[in-house]
Structures are given as structure tokens and as C-alpha cells.
Amino acid sequence: MSAIIETERLVKSYRGRPALRGIDLALESGIVHALLGPNGAGKTTLVSILSTVVRPDGGTARVAGHDVRREAAAVRGVIGLAGQHAAVEPKLTGRENLRVFGRLSGLGARAARHAAESALGRLGLEAVADRVAGGYSGGQRRRLDLAVSLVARPALVLLDEPTTGLDPLSRRQLWDAVAELTREGTDVLLTTQYLEEADALAGNVVVLNEGGIVAHGSPARLKSRVAGETVTIAVDRPEHAAVAAQSVPGDCRIDAERMSVTWSSRSGAREALGVFADLGARGIEVRELTIHRPTLDDVFLDLVGAEKPEGGGEPEGAEQPEGAGKPAGAGKPEGGR
């Protein structure tokens, strides 16, 4: 039983609108899995089905070997869910929330008290444990929410966009908590719109778009799908940029205004150093040398943008893939939205 999550041809529609169009997954135990995709990609639907909150229309899904439809009770007994909203009772203190949900998760009274204390400690909430959750900051609320989902030490924690709307510090704290979980042997499936987050936390990334899987693999493998690295060398005078261009082994682009040359390379560092040495020998000063390794952003835009008929633009520098959630459906049999 090495697969913690298995799905086969999983299908779900909401009022005739397809949310999942046949998902086949086999996610192994022991690493963090990230579902990555824009709004409306089907991430939440998939998590809801895996947590037995929503019933699939077709196909099968198994969590830790239990079928989500026929053995829902068993699935509920091994998972912890932290949904998109911080689902804690605002009128109860952090400690009370943890105790109540500990009891509801099947712990005895003493075990629930004990688990509440340990969860408070793990997420650094001791200082606010006796304040009502309604008075928490966004980050504290999220951490409490995560604490609630793991209070009964589930085998699998499902986190739906755990850091959406958090400030960078709170996000970092949450990341640390998730990393800590996996060190202790808890399996984690998280969804995120942030490529950086999938990169930082996950050993395996499933890219979803329009209810289907568009890519699947480790962050490194996904990144290797995008050809090479981008090298930029800036020099001190416009005419020197032309000289630099001659040292570049292949094609390159000259930016006269910035006095720079840019090219893409499969071995960016080696070629960059070659050009750097060459220019040094000619007495030309290099102001700046950058090697841009492909990020998951590039991969994501590459994958999702590929469905756009116009082929998409220059992905570099884009923080958020604009319009990635609504590619033209041309050529797709489902038609859809």
C-alpha cells in the first residue's frame, strides 16, 4: 500500500459545468504532493472528493486504500482537512477549538486535551491559546485551522490553498509547519496557485487546468521541460554589446538601450563564463551577468499557455499567469465553459 491517493477516471460536474474531466492519479506516500492550477482548475473539487465532502459523479478515488464512496467513514478516520476558509469557531478559544475538534476526530477526552496542547506547540500558538479565535490575525487563524486538521494525527492532511491571503511571514511559518509534518511521516496533499509554494514544499506537482491534468512530476522534472536557461550580460557601452554578441556561441538578442545581450542556453553558466572571459581578454567591462533558471512559473505558462491559439507571449517576469484560467477552448471536444 504505497499509494496514499489513487483515482481513476474521476469525474465531477456542477450544474452541467464540468469541474473534473477524468482524473487519474497514483500519489505515493512519503512526499508532499501539490495540486497546482489557476482558479477554476478543479483543485478544490478534487480535495473535496478526497475528503468525502463531495461525491464524485463517476470514476473511483481511494485514500489510504479506502474508497471515498463505499468506505467514507474509514477515509474520514485517516484524514485531516483544512479547507480554503479557516473553518474554526470564532467564539471559542484556540485551545477549545482544538479540544472540540479533537473529540470530533475520535480522540478520547484526555487524548484530545493532550493533542490540543501538542498542536498548539507545533504551530506556535501557545501565547494566544486562551484568546477567542475571532480575535486572531489572519496568519494565526490559518495556523489554528491547520492545527485543527492535524490534531488527531491523521495519516493524510489535505490543505486547500493554505497560504492564500497570508503575509509573507505567516506564509513562511505555515510552510515550516508543513515541512515539519512531513518529517514526522504525515502525508500532505496541498493545493496552491503559487508556483513558488509548490516548488518550496512539494516533491511532486500535479498541474491542473480546466479540470484535467496537464503535467505531473517533480518540480525539477517539470522545469526541465522548459528549454534551458536565459543568460543576460550587460556591458559598459552600446558598441561593446555588439562585440559581446560575437562571443556568444549561438543566436542572441542585443538590447542597445540596456547595453546587453541575451540568449538562451542549455548550459548557461559555462557559456556565460566563456563570454565573460572573452570580453575580459578584450578589456571590456561586464557590468552585470544574470542566469535565469526556469521557474515553475515558466513551466506553468508553457503548459497552460500552450492551449492558447496565439501561443502566448514572453513568460518572463509574469507573477500571475493572466488569463491562464480561461484558455480558448478551440479544438477541445468537451467545449465547456
Added chain:
Amino acid sequence: MTVSAPRRTAWPVALLAVTRRHALATIRTPAVVIMSVVQSVVFLLIFRYVFGGAIGTGGLDYVQFLAPGLLVVSMLFSVIGVGGAVAEDMGTGVTDRLKSLPIAPSAALVGRVLAQLGLSAVTLLATAAIAVAVGFRPGVGFAGLLGVLGWCLLVALTFGWVFILAGVATRDVQSAQGIGFVVLPLTFVSGAFVPAGSMPDWLRGFADNQPVTVLVAAARWLAHGDPRLANASHGGGYYVLVGLTWMAAILLAAAVAAVSLYRRR
């Protein structure tokens, strides 16, 4: 990964935890408790002292006529809020979390009803105390008062389920609260504040046959006994039986519908 048997929560344990959550939340929102009590007491005082003098009851003192009916009506008002609260839980992901836990769905909703019953009980006791203070004297004595109080809690339990159903079905706070307005025609077009016999025929047809009139008549009988049961066309035992039947039917239908909708969504 250590593979252990899936956790499972016993029904009473889940019920207790859910009830505790909602009860604590209610206690810590004193405005809700105060408003519920104040609304009920204000209704009592307005009808007792403002409208009461102009309402003929055919023999029974108005305060004796009013108090049992008002206590029943205040139970309906006290449970309206649960609809919005349930809808809010469904919208904020709390329900999703509860559904992902190894508990029976019915435990989540029954716990909600029990906590709401606590609020109704506080409203009931406070209003009953004021009613006695302004002249309510059950004809069959203290037992009559206890009978009315118990009857009122059954009413609260029944209509609590109705509004839980409203919350589960609409999943929207505003819509659920909107459904709460059905309480107005149900209570005012009933025998609670005025004898139904004083209404025009077309309205009386509704008033005589709707459950609140029956529940109120039963409460009046429990309080005062047959001789002082004003403007009733049947004996008191009849109203208790019909009232119980109404409540059983409403409770069963609403609870079954609420739990099955809750599971399905």
C-alpha cells in the same frame, strides 16, 4: 507512515462536542441571548398592557389568555436565528470540515438543535417569570406552569428543525433569515393573541387549521384546564393530541430532510 485503524467517533461523543461548541458560542454572544429575551418580554408587555384592554376573550382575563400563547409564540421566534447560523457554517467551510470528520451527520445537526434549545429555554424561563409577575396565574397551579414550559420546549425543538432545514437547504444566510418571516403570519394569524373567532371567515379558515393555533390552544389547556379554555371549539385533550401529531410530523419531515440534504451536499 504508521498505519493505524481509522478513527471513529461515537454518536453521543460527537453530539456532546457539537452541542458544547454551539452552546459556548451562544453564551459568548450575549447580544443574541439578550435580544431573544427582550423581544419575547416586549411582546408580552405590549400585548398585556397596550392591546390587551381592547381584545375580548369571552370570559378569560386577557393576561391568562395571552401568556400560554405568547410563550408558545416566543419559542418560534427564538429558533429563527439557527437557520442563518447553519447557512453560515455551510458557507464558511465549517460544515465541510465536519463532514470530513468521522462523525455521523445527524450528530452535527442534533447538537445544533440542542444548543438552540438552550437559548429557547433561557428565553422561555425569563418570559414566563415576567408573565407571572404581570399577573399570569395558571388555573391548575404550578403543575400547569410546568406543563406549559415543557410543551413550549417541544415547540422549540420542532421549529428548531424547521429552521435548520431552511439553513441547510438555502446555504445562504440572507435567504435562511428570509424564510424566518413565515413565523409572522403563523403567529399573528393564529389564536395566540386574539381568539381566532374574531377574524373574518376567510382568515379564520387558515387560523383555525394551522399548527400554531392548535399548539397555543393546547398550551392554554395545560395551563388552565378545561373550564377556563376560552374560545376553543374542542376539548383540551383534543388540542394536545392534534398538537403532538403536528409536531411529530413537522419534526420528522424537517429533520429527515435536513439530515439527508446535509449529507448530500
